[in-house]
Structure formats: C-alpha cells, structure tokens
Amino acid sequence: MKTNILIGQSGGPTAAINASLSGVIREAVKSAGIGGIYGMLNGVEGLLERKIIDLRKSFKDAEDFGRLAATPAMALGSCRYKLPPLPPSMPPQAGGSARTPSSAEPPPDAAYGRILQIFRDFGIGMFFYIGGNDSMDTVRQLSAFFRANGEDVRCVGVPKTVDNDLRVTDHTPGFGSAAKYIACCVAELALDSSVYDMFNVIIVEIMGRNAGWLTAAAALARDSGCAAPQLIYLPESPFDPDGFIEKVKAYSAEKRLLIAAVSEGVRTKDGQYLSAAGASRDTFGHAALAGAGKYLENLVKERLGCKVRSIELSVLQRSAGHYASATDIAEAMTIGEEAVRAALAGKTGVMMTLERVSDEPYLVRCGTAPVEDCANLEKTVPAGWIVDGCDVGAEMLGYLRPLVKGRARCYEKGGAPEYLFLDKTIAAPAPANE
C-alpha cells in the first residue's frame, strides 16, 4: 500500500525554500512507497480551505527540479495563520465539530477535525512543512494531534529562515544565500561609493530583528578586497549612539569611505529600537517609523554634517535567487530529500537538522531533532563572536565562509531569469493507490 504525502511552506520567503520543496518532491518521486504528492497553497490557512494541488503534474522533465530549486520565494505561497492550541479534551472528530464557532476563526476542535478529514480524504500519511520556528510549532501540534488520534501521519519539519535563528541546527537553509547576497551588496556599495576622493558614510540596514547573523555576514565583503564594512552592529549588543558618532568622527580624519552595517533590530541599552527613536512625520503628517538606517543617517548628518546616506537592502536580500549560494541551494535540496527518508523510516514530530562536522574541509550531515527543541525558540549570535560591540571575530568568519561558497545555477530565458511556476489547479481528493 502506497501512501500519499502533503507538503506546505510557511513563514517568510527565502532563496532556498523552493529548493527544499524540490528535494522533497524529487525524493518522493523516487520512493516506491509514495503515491500522490500534494502541495497545500498558503500553508495551513490554505489547507483548511482545501487549497491542495497535485505536484506530480508540475514537472515536465528532470530539469524542472533544478528550475524550481533556482526559483526564489515560495512556490506554494505562505500564510500568517497559526493553528489554535490543541484541544484539551477528547480528540476531535473528522469533519469538524458541530458546535457553532464563536468567531470567524474555527474553534480548535473544528480546525483539527477539518484537517483530519482532509488528510483522510487525500490519503495523506506524511506531512512536510518547510518553515521557521512558527512553522515548527505547527509541526509539533499536528504530530501530537495525529498521535493522540491514533493516526499514522508522520509530520516532519524542514527548516528555512534567512535569519538563521533556529536552534539545534548548525544553520538553516536560506541563510547562506542571503548572507552571500548581503556581502556582495556591501562590497559593491563600497566600490560604488569610493569613486570620489572624499569622506562619506553609508549606513546599510540589514534584516534581523533579534538575531544578527545576516548583519554579521556583511563582514564577508572584506574577502572581496575592500575594507568595508568598517563597523558592524548586531541586535545582540546594546547600541550606543554617542560611541557610534565618536567612531565615525575618528574615521573621518583619514578614510574616504565608511560603511556601517546595522541590523534593523539594534537597540539602545534601555532596549529601545532605533527605528522607534527615528519616528518622523510623513507627507500627510502621519508618524512614520523610520528604520535604524534612516535614523543613523539623520544622526550623522545632524552631529557631523558630513556626506551620509542610508541604504535598506529590503526584501531583495531574502529573495535574491539570481545570486544564491551553491552550498545553500544544494543543502536545501538535500535536507528536503532527507526529510522524506526520515518519514519513510517512521520519524514524526521532528525537525531536520544540519550538523557541522568540520569547517575545513566543510562537512555537514543531516540529522533530526525533536520539534519541541526548536519550535518558538531563537538562536542568537554568541557574545564571544562579537568584537568590541562593533565587529565580528574569526569564529564568525569561519562559521560563515563555507555557507556562501559557490554560485547556484541560474536558468535564463533571453536575458531574464527563468522561474518555475507551479500549476495551481485545485486537486480532487483521491485515496492512496495500491
């Protein structure tokens, strides 16, 4: 008896999350024990609306696995919906509760009951959810729910984040590509901004509300031969505006260009975000939250009067498929494939992990960890990896370098990137075949 599988994506986009999707599908296609391969659109929210597609129909040839892996963002879409807490009492019935829902959201047992019914209708025996720590919580809830209901549905989490803030795993797919892009952007900004023979300051604001991994990656720009970034501020260290201005002033005497890489989440020692301090009035008189970069740009202008500009790398840093790390994309595919093997081996309630065996030569192996160890928890940069509150040290560089190695293959059509778009026709339920 074959089983059918269901795959979803959730959280924010990355350049590698479709590579993990591609890996799950590729391994599933090869597995004799797997029949139907279904994808849910817009995560658990779409699942509740039965927005399920047949992924076997999306692939014309083997090259399409590569094309999907090279497509950034999320081919299945995402959602912001979180499952309600597990119903405390009796296991819900398939089909959902008959109780009248008290709000627009289905009550807990209705949501779980509906999911149970859909899984039965589609003959789903394995569920793969590719996402960050919120998504791992969904894996935790669903695996506990199916277990409590005596259903053999194996739930496996496949990690992805750009922030690299998941515990247990050495790093998360998606991070390496964003790190590579950020380092390259900083190097190119350094080249661009040093063409005039004058002192100027650039503040580059980088993603990361609580974890500074991405901002730390700006340090890799130095491997291109440029001195930038001269200053690096992570949210893990309290930010001192006066100290920052003193440092900029010291540079102004001798240097032509100063680049400061600043995490969007930097906070002063009393915990206030710079972005909150930088609130300004927009065209229509509304208070607008300026980012940390804009705030520091204004601060430098006000205090030192020198040429300064701030640049936000924006969402492009997480979806820059055109400059993804070959290592990252390969690992993202592999971890997707390994997730299928883990489920076939009977695992459930686990998240796939990457364990680093060594930096040089760079060796990693895939493993699994109980999803409870990762769900809703954050991994931040160790204090010992931060230097003087404004740089990162050798441990960080040794950690980062292997993750950005190589350029992932890009497919092109004319001069434009060639992406794979999945056929989003909603599938009819079909039980698992013999």
Added chain:
Amino acid sequence: MKTNILIGQSGGPTAAINASLSGVIREAVKSAGIGGIYGMLNGVEGLLERKIIDLRKSFKDAEDFGRLAATPAMALGSCRYKLPPLPPSMPPQAGGSARTPSSAEPPPDAAYGRILQIFRDFGIGMFFYIGGNDSMDTVRQLSAFFRANGEDVRCVGVPKTVDNDLRVTDHTPGFGSAAKYIACCVAELALDSSVYDMFNVIIVEIMGRNAGWLTAAAALARDSGCAAPQLIYLPESPFDPDGFIEKVKAYSAEKRLLIAAVSEGVRTKDGQYLSAAGASRDTFGHAALAGAGKYLENLVKERLGCKVRSIELSVLQRSAGHYASATDIAEAMTIGEEAVRAALAGKTGVMMTLERVSDEPYLVRCGTAPVEDCANLEKTVPAGWIVDGCDVGAEMLGYLRPLVKGRARCYEKGGAPEYLFLDKTIAAPAPANE
C-alpha cells in the same frame, strides 16, 4: 617613435565602465605604436594634481583583463570637476599662467596650461575619457585646445551611462547591465510579494532624472513569467496622481499584487517632481526630500489604505557587477578597444558609438561621431514607445531585449566576488620611448 596614452573615467559608476578601461588597455598593450599606458585618478581633477598611475604595472596575467572588466564602479575613480571654458584669447603656455588665480579654481589658461605641461611631461599623444555627456564636453574642450595649440594629442570619448541618455549612439555601455539587474529585481520582488493571498502594492523607484530608459527596463521582468510590473511611469510622460490612484483601485478588485515601476524623475503636468511634493520632516525636524517612491507609498496609504511599500533600488542598480549583462560587458570592452584603433587611425574630438544593424539577429557595429553632437545633450524615450502614459510598447521591448542577454562572467574567491584593484602608486613622468 612610440606614443604614450592617458586614460580617465568620469561621471557616475556603472557595472561596465571598467570593462571599457580594460578594453582600452588590452588594445594598447597589443599596439606597436603605444608605449606607456597611464591612468589618471579622479578624472580631470586628479589630472590637474598629477595623480597619474602606470597601468602596465597593474596586470599580472591576461586573466586580469577579465577581472577588471568584471569589477563594477570605477577603478580610476571619478570627479565632479568641470574644466573651465576654453580661454578665449591666446593659447596658454605650458606650465600654466603666471597670473595670480582669483579663486580656489585655477583660471582657465592656468588649468589648460597645466594640462599641456603634464601631457608633455608624460609624452601623452592619445587621451581616452570614459564617461557620460559632461565627460564628452571635456573631450570636446581638450581636443579643441590641443588642436589650437598645434599639439598632436588625439582625444577620444568612450561613452558610458546607466541612464542611456547619450545621443548619436544606439545605447551606452553600462545601461544593459543596470537594465538586466532592474528587471531581475522586479521579478524577484514580484515572487517575494505574492506569497500571501492578499492585495498589496509595491512601488519600485528606479534611477533616471530625465530619461526613462532604466525604468522601462522593468518591463523585462515579465519575460520571467510574472505579470509585474503592472504600471510603468517614465519622466517623459506627465504623471497624474489621481489617475494613478484610480488605476491602483481598479487592480485592487481582482489582483493580489501590483508593482508600479516609477522613475525617480517623474513629474506632474506642471513640471513638479513628486519628490519635491513629498518633502517631509526628519527626526531632527529638517525638511527631507522623500523620493518619488516614498511619496506614492504615502499617497496610496492615505487614499486607499491598502498594504503598500516602496523600494528604492538605490546605487546598487548601477554597480551590480554580480549580475551584469554579458552583452553589455562584451560591448564595453570592444568599444574601448575600438577607441584605441580610432585614435591610432588619427581620429580626435570624437565619441565612440554603437550602431545597431538589426534586432534579430542582434548586430551592432562601432563607429565614431563628432563629440559636439553628443556633449551636454540628452536622449529621452520617444513618445511613441510609451503606452497610455503607464507602460511601454513592443518597440521598447525589442530595443531592450538584446542588451540584457547573457550573464557576464564573475570571478569568485571563496564565496565573495573577486575584484581587481589597481595599484595606485603615483607614477613619475617618463617621455615616450623609441
């Protein structure tokens, strides 16, 4: 008797301007008639300070020509200095005038006299200036000056701009790479922003104060298979804020994502820049010019209340060497090589041009045009290529597509781009060798 040559760069950085520098050097190295190959740092401004380097010393092997071509921004640096108008009366003496300068700037005859002396000291018989229309004016002035002084110094302009606003030439090196990067960014933003199942608006602000070529290139994102950008606004068409809001509202009913590509230079029908209209107060209470994108973001928020964000592609769009167009980089090298051949053939006071022979197959040939025909003039998008004031038509796409074709080679060291940095040791004057 061999002659020495001098090369400079001026204007804003591009991803291809070093490819032209590489082309000039590569052809000069091959030419029996050329001895010393010098570069001036920071354009004409550095020239007046004798900041001259020996470019023959910067190349270890043939691969370095490729490495320089793949390095974005300007290896020789740039300047904002403009030569004073040609002295009206007698030709200046070498060594500069003995008159006391009336200001910090040298008086016209002193500047030209100093240049004459430096050219004589270094035995310069050919001068190549890679830049935009201001730089072409410098070529015009210097070639007229040397001619009036009976000096055989051949002055050849090598065009570069990201804006593509130079006349006479079909397009300018540097544009194709920026166009390719912009199209890719818009496609990746479209993928990134369509992961949630809800209407949202993204305003992408693109470089181009008076000419809309770069903004038009956003249309190539559609070649990746996405519908974005749905709206395209160039500075050549008067912008109507109410009409824009009506269009956004119409899209909101049925679409999930709307991307508007907007040139930084869009103006209302009375000629006012949106950026001026968007003036706001910064953290410190100073009036700050918001960009056109920020202005439209606030306008959409105010009038429609839907999810909207603006993204500035910033200077990264002109210096994205990691995603340069193979066609652009190859043409930039070729036009540099051809400039040397033109000078050897006796041309002076000319700008190199690219003449398009056909779109399909794409064929171009290099030519020359009197520099007077290009200096200080701008080429804007023909009215007939703009559709309904908010899109571009088939002529534009046919024009753009060949220019973005292929990905230029990137050199990598570990995971970081490998750039070539020139040795900036100031050279001692040496007359041309036998």
